[in-house]
Amino acid sequence: MRRLEETLNIPLKTVDREIENMVKFDRDVPRSSQLAKSIMELIRSGGKRVRPLMVIVGSRFGPVSDPQKVWRLAAAAEFIHAASLIHDDIIDDSPLRRGQKAMHTKVGVSEALHIGNYMSARVIELISVYSAERERFAYHLSSLATTRLCLGEYQQLSLLYDYDVTIEQYLEKSKNKTAQLMATCLQIGAQATGTDTATSDLLYSFGEKLGIAFQIRDDLLDFTQSSEKLGKPAGGDLRSGQVTLPVLFALRDEGLARQIRSISVDSSTAQVDEVVAAIRASDALQQTEALSQRYLNEAEEIIYQLNDYPSHQDLQALLDYLGGREK
């Protein structure tokens, strides 16, 4: 099976080089510094580079060719994403990232926190320097601002062990945490090459629906994948108090609801395991899958609307990949 970057005909090496250049060409950062080394290690530890790929796909819908700007925006999107991962790992106290030790476990919480901040600040610096046109500069910066991502995190925090959370609240949190940045990546790529507003808005909408479906799928995997494959006990989200979509559907079953509502921060591993098994055996996972599928179908509808663009096929590749139809 072809890899996503091959299907999209985007050399990941070039993407990675552009990301590395963001640190290498920063005169304020000595190459031998711990900060430079830590960021290089993080970049070289892999990652699918979905967000940079989305920026580049978005750029293919515009009439203007400006590869330099597009590559920089693509690298900026990955920097923003990577910075958020460093901080996520601190918050979750995750020991691993991409199979290697998480940054805060190597350099300490304080240093990792400021390295993440450096990455975000570097993006702001580069965009405000490179973008001569005020309107674009403002547009790109506001798009890449992560206040909504933070709001998603706050929402998640306030809803821990809250079994009265609604599906609407869950979807709003997923939009803020995951979908908005994905949607933005397609849209800023499109805007960078002069794509008309109607098309770039459609791309945003496509990215948002795909992002929500991706988040739902991620939440589903926490129940369907084996502990070995997840690298942590299955049902970890429930264990840490996150009430995800499979749990919300399971809560509609009265018997299951009683079991689920008994889970708290003090619950034993055996108790959580039992509830996870019960959720797995219920039809909550199918209902979750169906809602994910609905978002994918809506995203696919948007692809049809963009059929006149040759790059509509790239959207299909993204959908197949992120929607779980391809590995």
Added chain:
Amino acid sequence: MNHHLIQDAYRLLQGECSPEAGIIVDLPALEAAPLAMLLEQYDMTAVRQCRLLTIYIAIKLALQRHKDCELLASGEELTRKVLDGDYLYSFYVELCLKWEEYDLLSHLAPIIKQIQIKRAEGRPEDERLLKGWELFLRLEHNRSTASQAI
């Protein structure tokens, strides 16, 4: 020192922050005072004075929240401090854009980045922030004076 200016800026920031973030603008007034005094030396509208001080307070608060993380173990308090800092670092950018302070944003971006580098090295130089503002206001004043002379 203009206490009203500081209080107005605190209120403005508190009102602009999303209630979902639940951030309490609790920066000690002494931390905001140096810029408040500096702003009073320049000829600008009261509205702009207040906005600039609001942006400054947002950055100072972000710096403070992440500094507090040094001593915290994993848990809700650490999570909140990390998120508050992240939100405020992003929010100051949004405020600059909203109030069309583009030159200020471009001027501050490398300074805030350098502050992060120094903090990551364990040799904080947070005083760069106030110095950066001093330079920005002076340059802006010089430009304005020069253009008036022409």
